[in-house]
Amino acid sequence: MIPPIAHFLFHHLVRGPATLRDRIPADPDGVAELAEAVGVRARARLGRSLAIRMVDAGSCNGCELEVNAANNPIYDLERFGIRFVASPRHADCLLVSGPVTANMAEALKRTYDAIPAPKWVVALGDCARDGGCFAGSYAVLGGVDKVVPVDLHIPGCPPPPKQILAGLLALLERAAAGG
Amino acid sequence: MLGNASLLDFLSIGTVVPAARPWPRFRLDGKAWRALVERMDAADWLLLAEWAEPGEVHIALRDEGSGSIAIASRPCPDRRFFAVGQVRPGAIRLERAIHDLWGLVPEGLEDRRPWLDHGRWPCRHPLAAEKLPPAGSPPPYAFLAAEGEGLHQIPVGPVHAGVIEPGHFRFHAQGETVVRLEERLGYLHKGIHGLMAGKPLAQAARLAGRISGDSTVAYALAFARAVEAATGCEVPARAHWLRALMAELERIANHVVDIGAICNDAAFAMPLAHMSELREKLLRANALLFGHRLSMDCVVPGGVACDLDDDGIEVLRHLLSRLRKRFEKGVGLYSDTPSLLDRTTGTGVVSGSLAHRFGAGGFVGRAASRSHDARKVPGYPPYDDLDFAVPVMAEGDVHARVMVRVQEVRASLGLIDQILAGLPGGACRVDVPRQDGEGLALVEGFRGEVAVWVRLDGDGRVAAAHFHDPSWFQWPLLEAAIEGNIVADFPLCNKSFNCAYSGVDL
Ligand code: SF4
Numbered sequence A: 001m002i003p004p005i006a007h008f009l010f011h012h013l014v015r016g017p018a019t020l021r022d023r024i025p026a027d028p029d030g031v032a033e034l035a036e037a038v039g040v041r042a043r044a045r046l047g048r049s050l051a052i053r054m055v056d057a058g059s060c061n062g063c064e065l066e067v068n069a070a071n072n073p074i075y076d077l078e079r080f081g082i083r084f085v086a087s088p089r090h091a092d093c094l095l096v097s098g099p100v101t102a103n104m105a106e107a108l109k110r111t112y113d114a115i116p117a118p119k120w121v122v123a124l125g126d127c128a129r130d131g132g133c134f135a136g137s138y139a140v141l142g143g144v145d146k147v148v149p150v151d152l153h154i155p156g157c158p159p160p161p162k163q164i165l166a167g168l169l170a171l172l173e174r175a176a177a178g179g
Numbered sequence B: 001m002l003g004n005a006s007l008l009d010f011l012s013i014g015t016v017v018p019a020a021r022p023w024p025r026f027r028l029d030g031k032a033w034r035a036l037v038e039r040m041d042a043a044d045w046l047l048l049a050e051w052a053e054p055g056e057v058h059i060a061l062r063d064e065g066s067g068s069i070a071i072a073s074r075p076c077p078d079r080r081f082f083a084v085g086q087v088r089p090g091a092i093r094l095e096r097a098i099h100d101l102w103g104l105v106p107e108g109l110e111d112r113r114p115w116l117d118h119g120r121w122p123c124r125h126p127l128a129a130e131k132l133p134p135a136g137s138p139p140p141y142a143f144l145a146a147e148g149e150g151l152h153q154i155p156v157g158p159v160h161a162g163v164i165e166p167g168h169f170r171f172h173a174q175g176e177t178v179v180r181l182e183e184r185l186g187y188l189h190k191g192i193h194g195l196m197a198g199k200p201l202a203q204a205a206r207l208a209g210r211i212s213g214d215s216t217v218a219y220a221l222a223f224a225r226a227v228e229a230a231t232g233c234e235v236p237a238r239a240h241w242l243r244a245l246m247a248e249l250e251r252i253a254n255h256v257v258d259i260g261a262i263c264n265d266a267a268f269a270m271p272l273a274h275m276s277e278l279r280e281k282l283l284r285a286n287a288l289l290f291g292h293r294l295s296m297d298c299v300v301p302g303g304v305a306c307d308l309d310d311d312g313i314e315v316l317r318h319l320l321s322r323l324r325k326r327f328e329k330g331v332g333l334y335s336d337t338p339s340l341l342d343r344t345t346g347t348g349v350v351s352g353s354l355a356h357r358f359g360a361g362g363f364v365g366r367a368a369s370r371s372h373d374a375r376k377v378p379g380y381p382p383y384d385d386l387d388f389a390v391p392v393m394a395e396g397d398v399h400a401r402v403m404v405r406v407q408e409v410r411a412s413l414g415l416i417d418q419i420l421a422g423l424p425g426g427a428c429r430v431d432v433p434r435q436d437g438e439g440l441a442l443v444e445g446f447r448g449e450v451a452v453w454v455r456l457d458g459d460g461r462v463a464a465a466h467f468h469d470p471s472w473f474q475w476p477l478l479e480a481a482i483e484g485n486i487v488a489d490f491p492l493c494n495k496s497f498n499c500a501y502s503g504v505d506l
Helices: A004-015 A028-040 A062-070 A105-114 A126-130 A161-178 B007-011 B030-040 B091-102 B192-196 B201-208 B213-231 B237-265 B270-290 B310-335 B338-344 B352-358 B362-366 B375-379 B398-422 B475-482 B487-497
Strands: A050-056 A082-084 A093-097 A120-124 A152-154 B025-027 B045-053 B056-063 B069-075 B080-082 B105-107 B151-156 B168-174 B177-184 B437-444 B449-456 B462-468
Touching (some): A050 A062, A050 A105, A050 A161, A062 A093, A082 A161, A093 A126, A120 A161, B030 B045, B030 B069, B030 B080, B091 B105, B177 B487, B192 B201, B201 B213, B201 B462, B213 B449, B213 B462, B237 B310, B237 B398, B237 B487, B270 B310, B338 B398, B338 B487, B362 B398, B398 B487, B475 B487
Parallel strands (some): A050 A082, A050 A093
Antiparallel strands (some): B437 B449
16 A cells, blocks of 8 residues: 555655745734834844744734634745744744733743843733733733834734734835845 | 433522523522532533622533533632532532632532632732732742652643643653642633623623634633523524534644644654644635634624635635545544654543533543533534534543544545535524523533533623633543553653643733
């Protein structure tokens, strides 16, 4: 019997990868915020590579689903040099979702502190900006910037993978140009 | 006298609370409540959910013999109640959470450690009539001890290596072998109960769809059905069918990617790539047809927010016929790779008796011979008109959970075929009457049975609501399943359960 994995390899050799070939449209909101953030602080050159540490600080997990989708073969974040790393010590960028619960605030701060400078913080999703639909609860601080400084916010509930990609790409390009 | 009484007969010793629909609610005094709990020890009455309000504890029960469902309530003027956790181990964490939030003391409960309260809120008992000031600096959590020669501890989390929700796992290991795992959750507690109180219906429905993003349709549906039960709102047939369509799409999207992710956690990456492509196709179809990739805010009280036209039906038919073939290819990749099966077979076993004791639902229960499915019992439209099988296996290992999910995907694809063929015409939304009342709804999400209870005031606002995630009764089984396995198999076991974090932390 031909093992099934051989069929898959053959299929992808002949048909090519599933990855999208169109250009990723820039997200006007995120880019404007970013331009400002980068204008304020000159950044060291990163080269075209960005290592991201993701922290869920109280999300409903919708944002995580879309980050995982951005890693699927169709969007394939890694082709832009963007990759998710397992330790904050290996990261350039902290990606945070959720309204920041009181119970996660310390873990978020500690993760941020563990990332070597220079570092960036991207707040992902509507509730990471100001708490979104969870704002006003006793258990929620109401936004990532209540705990760590935020450089860029990617809006959406949840932001679709294209928007996540556009935001991160913009961060990358600006960081490289601004060095 | 009450030795063989059915649940409803037994509860009739209490007073009936008016306006509780579709199942009755009984208010019991301390003595009757205690008798109920003691009776539960022997009776086949399944605990569906347990929650509280400032002065009252509620449990929803189902008589597994007759299928009847009822809520029992115990007013707690002295702020204590006889703990259900003494006879239903699944209730222990629920009652610890009740104590944290409402300050009601579960009497007789051995484990009185806090669950959701990590000592970081501005007050203690935030939902009680009288809140207490915080206790000072967050106290250390007393993990259960394990003692023996050469044991060591491995703390993991709350921040994990991957893109995943936060939770803490404390392992006691001997060499490679896990002797004990203890979970500590609550990191995602957002105070949903408090946020719900006083919310207008539309906002409350939006919030209900954000209790667990991967089950957004299931929660929105359960919330909508609870509201409709409370107000006596009759939803048009077309809405029922479209809701089922969205719910089955959600089930498939979650199952396919999780099957891939389980393989990935056994270091076989290709199935994940293959399956996440399939998921992506489904999410794009959702965006095209319903305007949101996860179908958030599409199910609303009174019906659905978006209709499906003939073009949409064609799009779905085309997509699903391709998806079916590609899914089977992916399954072949799993089931014809012996080195992978070697990792999943016999790993992380849950015994059938444990699944029954905890009332674990979803694929965790069905892989361990507990066949319950809320679409069948108590059932809700349109599933009574549709033909589908509920897969059950007995092995209870990672492999069984994978194969149950594979069969559930097939069943859901069959359901969607029937839905697309039989979709009734007409309106897909009606206005919800402004009326007070209480409603309970049970809906089968991809993880299992989601229970939502709601009380409405007369002004179209939510007075109180509770959301019960099936994972309350699955998380404890993960602790049992990993015992005796190697630490390196934990990701595999954990992924095969894929319990909710946000859904249980609320
Ligand atoms: S922004 Fe929306 S999807 Fe993302 S975590 Fe918040 S509520 Fe969930």
